[in-house]
Amino acid sequence: MKQDEQQPRKISQIIFRATTAVILIFYIVIINIIIIGEFFVPTNYTTTTTAPRTTQQDRSLLLRLGHQVTVLQTIPHDSNAWTQGLVTAADGLTTLYEGTGLYGESNLRKINVTTGQIVQQSATLPEQYFGEGIAFYTDDNNNSRIIQLTWKEKTGFIYDRDTLTQVSTFSFSTKRNQGWGITVRKNTFIVSDGSRVLHIWDKSTLREIKRVRVGQFFPFPQAVPLLNELEYDPNSDTLLANVLGTKRIVRIDPETGRVLAQYNLRPLYTKLTEQYSNVGALNGIALVPGTEDQYWVTGKWWPEMYKVELPYRRNRK
Numbered sequence: 417m418k419q420d421e422q423q424p425r426k427i428s429q430i431i432f433r434a435t436t437a438v439i440l441i442f443y444i445v446i447i448n449i450i451i452i453g454e455f456f457v458p459t460n461y462t463t464t465t466t467a468p469r470t471t472q473q474d475r476s477l478l479l480r481l482g483h484q485v486t487v488l489q490t491i492p493h494d495s496n497a498w499t500q501g502l503v504t505a506a507d508g509l510t511t512l513y514e515g516t517g518l519y520g521e522s523n524l525r526k527i528n529v530t531t532g533q534i535v536q537q538s539a540t541l542p543e544q545y546f547g548e549g550i551a552f553y554t555d556d557n558n559n560s561r562i563i564q565l566t567w568k569e570k571t572g573f574i575y576d577r578d579t580l581t582q583v584s585t586f587s588f589s590t591k592r593n594q595g596w597g598i599t600v601r602k603n604t605f606i607v608s609d610g611s612r613v614l615h616i617w618d619k620s621t622l623r624e625i626k627r628v629r630v631g632q633f634f635p636f637p638q639a640v641p642l643l644n645e646l647e648y649d650p651n652s653d654t655l656l657a658n659v660l661g662t663k664r665i666v667r668i669d670p671e672t673g674r675v676l677a678q679y680n681l682r683p684l685y686t687k688l689t690e691q692y693s694n695v696g697a698l699n700g701i702a703l704v705p706g707t708e709d710q711y712w713v714t715g716k717w718w719p720e721m722y723k724v725e726l727p728y729r730r731n732r733k
């Protein structure tokens with residue numbers, strides 16, 4: 417008797433819970449699409465001319481992209497470069513440094529930011545090493561250095577900045593035992609390994625001090641895995657990261673791992689793939705010194721590199 421009474425109530429409870437779950441999932445998916453903008457290409461976006469572009473022309477080419485990504489300038493980029501690291505030298509606006517990947521093709525390049533030309537190149541790493549992220553820093557003896565990670569080889573290389581020759585090697589481990597991106601913040605390196613975890617290393621010892629897990633908290637808590645190339649921006653004390661498998665760049669609070677802003681670069685990628693084949697993943701972010709919120713961005717085998725504005729409202733942090 418008692419069981420018979422409870423039966424309909426149980427069924428209606430199940431229906432209620434299922435409906436709630438469906439509405440919740442629907443909400444999460446819709447909000448995610450709106451917020452992340454992954455699948456959103458603005459309708460007012462127009463493809464530009466396929467003619468070779470000059471710096472002058474590009475100054476007037478202000479493409480308002482989704483999430484307010486503005487292209488300020490376009491320069492050529494080596495379409496054979498599997499970009500894994502991109503940094504600007506602290507000494508000015510004239511050169512960029514790039515680290516490339518792939519076995520047997522990994523090296524460092526110094527690039528003229530006016531022409532996009534490679535003006536200096538390091539020796540290619542031995543075939544067993546797949547080059548990954550690079551960072552530019554000054555060591556304890558005030559030497560200008562470049563640090564480079566490798567993908568699965570658990571080995572890193574230190575180079576003299578001026579000659580691009582190796583001065584030492586080191587071994588490292590991460591959560592996934594891989595090296596992806598690296599950047600310098602104060603007296604630390606921040607290292608990504610394709611997980612959601614950022615590894616904070618002491619700059620002098622290259623030992624891990626702590627880990628920071630990256631996630632977005634709005635509109636609901638969600639981990640952000642596949643963190644790739646990194647760029648620390650001292651102007652706002654924030655960290656920019658490529659996210660593999662997406663066309664977005666996230667801006668992260670390096671202390672808490674909270675995602676503070678996201679930028680949708682899909683329109684840029686779409687335009688590029690309309691003009692060129694063999695365009696790989698978006699990867700590579702380098703701060704333009706002396707500016708706020710301007711960065712060089714490119715990708716693996718991209719024939720072009722872009723100076724973009726990734727605006728950030730500082731009061732949001």
Ligand SMILES: *[C@@H]1O[C@H](CO)[C@@H](O)[C@H](O)[C@H]1NC(C)=O
Pocket residue numbers: 510511528529530531535
């Ligand atoms: C970059 O190229 C331009 C144009 O050829 C040249 O004037 C400039 O000196 C170069 N800068 C560097 C740092 O090589």
Ligand SMILES: *[C@@H]1O[C@H](CO)[C@@H](O)[C@H](O)[C@H]1NC(C)=O
Pocket residue numbers: 558
């Ligand atoms: C570090 O080296 C730079 C030049 O590379 C020099 O201007 C500076 O004075 C040096 N600083 C120290 C503390 O030695």
